[in-house]
Amino acid sequence: MEKPYILHMLTTAKNLSPFDVNMAVDAGWISAIPYINVEPSEAKGLVQDVIFSRSPKGLKKTGIFIGGRDTKQAMDMLKTAKNNMLPPFEVSVFADPSGAFTTAAGMVAAVEKELKEKFNTTFEGKNLLALGGTGPVGQAACVLAAQAGANVTIIGRQLDKAQRIADLCNEEFGEGKINIAAGIDSDKSEYIKTTDVVFATGAAGIELLSAEHIASSSQLKVAADVNAIPPSGIAGLDPFDNGKVFTNSPSGAVGVGALAIDNIKYQAQNRLLRKMIDSDKPIYLHFEHAFEIAREFINSSK
Numbered sequence: 001m002e003k004p005y006i007l008h009m010l011t012t013a014k015n016l017s018p019f020d021v022n023m024a025v026d027a028g029w030i031s032a033i034p035y036i037n038v039e040p041s042e043a044k045g046l047v048q049d050v051i052f053s054r055s056p057k058g059l060k061k062t063g064i065f066i067g068g069r070d071t072k073q074a075m076d077m078l079k080t081a082k083n084n085m086l087p088p089f090e091v092s093v094f095a096d097p098s099g100a101f102t103t104a105a106g107m108v109a110a111v112e113k114e115l116k117e118k119f120n121t122t123f124e125g126k127n128l129l130a131l132g133g134t135g136p137v138g139q140a141a142c143v144l145a146a147q148a149g150a151n152v153t154i155i156g157r158q159l160d161k162a163q164r165i166a167d168l169c170n171e172e173f174g175e176g177k178i179n180i181a182a183g184i185d186s187d188k189s190e191y192i193k194t195t196d197v198v199f200a201t202g203a204a205g206i207e208l209l210s211a212e213h214i215a216s217s218s219q220l221k222v223a224a225d226v227n228a229i230p231p232s233g234i235a236g237l238d239p240f241d242n243g244k245v246f247t248n249s250p251s252g253a254v255g256v257g258a259l260a261i262d263n264i265k266y267q268a269q270n271r272l273l274r275k276m277i278d279s280d281k282p283i284y285l286h287f288e289h290a291f292e293i294a295r296e297f298i299n300s301s302k
């Protein structure tokens with residue numbers, strides 16, 4: 001009998017996201033099996049149970065997805081999974097905690113496109129503010145933008161938390177090769193004067209960039225928002241906007257809304273889930289792979 005495609009879906013949270021289950025099955029996984037409240041220390045045992053119950057041929061139809069809310073835990077579990085494979089007993093693994101890696105990838109790829117098409121430039125040397133950048137989406141987006149050469153500042157309501165997250169991004173996710181700074185929300189009126197790019201990555205339904213901020217920024221180029229719940233994270237930005245000029249921007253800045261980004265996020269997550277099925281060799285996927293595939297999608301739809 002042909003073995004069915006099984007995706008073992010691990011989360012450290014109380015529930016697995018139904019969004020991720022739908023995405024997995026729609027991408028071609030026949031069974032999407034949830035493992036909830038997983039302790040990171042249990043990842044090794046679960047991986048070994050996955051790989052020793054099927055032949056190498058059957059393992060080509062087997063995969064592991066890592067969800068949860070915590071980016072560091074998810075990346076640690078991805079590493080644990082990889083380190084505990086025993087080739088040829090090995091399966092593909094994809095980490096996308098809270099949908100954050102694919103959402104961040106969609107946002108960074110969309111902003112990169114606007115910088116190129118509207119301003120003939122790149123992230124290199126641009127000053128970037130990540131408002132509410134301390135959450136999972138902000139963390140992954142900041143690392144990707146910093147890797148692309150931007151001078152990134154994570155803004156939060158408490159400086160010590162923002163600094164802790166910046167350190168995590170630099171040391172863990174950026175492997176010491178990036179230098180993201182931290183700042184406090186109450187200073188954003190000053191920061192915005194010299195900002196080229198804004199990511200609004202705060203919790204849903206909170207305006208983080210006002211019309212006054214946009215009007216006071218003489219070098220703002222692109223402002224993007226991942227929050228689809230009203231009010232928008234950026235004043236005057238509709239979730240469907242995709243490169244629309246802010247009428248109050250002295251520098252002709254353009255906006256990218258949450259639903260424009262969502263489309264790219266969807267494509268990135270779908271394509272990575274399918275890539276796990278199609279790949280000849282086991283693959284290990286996280287925010288960097290999501291960004292590569294989001295870029296590919298954008299370039300192929302031009």
Ligand SMILES: NC(=O)c1ccc[n+]([C@@H]2O[C@H](COP(=O)([O-])OP(=O)(O)OC[C@H]3O[C@@H](n4cnc5c(N)ncnc54)[C@H](OP(=O)(O)O)[C@@H]3O)[C@@H](O)[C@H]2O)c1
Pocket residue numbers: 098099100103132133134135136137138155156157158161162201202203204205206226227228258262265
């Ligand atoms: N389209 C998608 O598929 C998708 C997927 C995932 C997420 N999202 C959206 O992306 C956004 C970010 O998600 P996330 O999970 O990374 O966010 P999150 O962890 O819920 O929040 C991010 C940051 O927002 C700040 N914040 C929370 N309450 C606030 C308030 N009342 N005022 C000002 N700042 C506040 C906090 O930073 P400080 O405490 O440091 O200030 C928090 O760390 C959300 O809007 C979410 O809905 C979209």
